[in-house]
Amino acid sequence: MQYIIATHNQGKLAELRRILAPMGIEAVTVEGLSEPEENGATFAENAYIKAAAACRETGKPAVADDSGLCIDALGGEPGVRTARYAPVGQRKLTVLQKLSGLPRPQRTARFVSAVCCVFPDGRVITAEGICEGYIGTACRGDGGFGYDPIFEIEDGRTFAELDDGEKDAISHRGKALRLFKQKLQEELEKSLC
Numbered sequence: 001m002q003y004i005i006a007t008h009n010q011g012k013l014a015e016l017r018r019i020l021a022p023m024g025i026e027a028v029t030v031e032g033l034s035e036p037e038e039n040g041a042t043f044a045e046n047a048y049i050k051a052a053a054a055c056r057e058t059g060k061p062a063v064a065d066d067s068g069l070c071i072d073a074l075g076g077e078p079g080v081r082t083a084r085y086a087p088v089g090q091r092k093l094t095v096l097q098k099l100s101g102l103p104r105p106q107r108t109a110r111f112v113s114a115v116c117c118v119f120p121d122g123r124v125i126t127a128e129g130i131c132e133g134y135i136g137t138a139c140r141g142d143g144g145f146g147y148d149p150i151f152e153i154e155d156g157r158t159f160a161e162l163d164d165g166e167k168d169a170i171s172h173r174g175k176a177l178r179l180f181k182q183k184l185q186e187e188l189e190k191s192l193c
């Protein structure tokens with residue numbers, strides 16, 4: 001089964017591909033997809049905006065992920081603005097500076113991923129996943145992408161210090177995609193009835 005993946009983020013694309021492949025879902029990219037304005041108030045709304053645009057432009061089922069980091073000490077920021085929180089190259093440092101001096105119990109945060117699939121006939125499937133953790137005090141690890149080097153799980157390792165399989169097993173995106181797969185199966189079974 002082929003699905004268009006509506007993302008320009010290579011880190012995200014790699015994760016979507018490797019998690020969806022064992023589920024029998026082939027993630028296909030298309031050159032020149034537009035980048036619609038992500039002006040939704042929630043991750044789910046933004047995921048829908050991206051998936052709907054890609055479906056409209058290609059005429060094929062399209063999947064998008066909208067995700068971000070919600071930090072309790074910052075009132076849930078950066079949230080849906082995670083990708084635009086600070087200039088490229090300064091995002092992790094900006095977060096670390098804002099939390100400077102706070103002890104670990106006050107550094108709680110969560111990654112959220114909303115996955116949305118839009119079909120040409122108008123059907124929509126949405127699934128969300130959350131991974132709880134902490135913001136570290138410095139960047140650690142070489143794996144992953146984005147904010148991974150500053151996001152610590154319970155045992156103190158950052159997402160960037162996990163191997164791919166370990167991250168996928170607990171990550172917001174892994175959880176969202178496993179739920180998505182379940183909903184997709186139900187949807188496909190319904191259409192066979």
Ligand code: IMP
Nearest residue numbers: 065066067068069082083145146147148
């Ligand atoms: P989006 O493309 O609008 O969904 O932006 C997502 C933002 O959250 C980007 O800045 C990503 O780097 C960041 N992000 C989302 N998921 C992850 C993750 O798994 N690890 C690190 N950063 C992430």
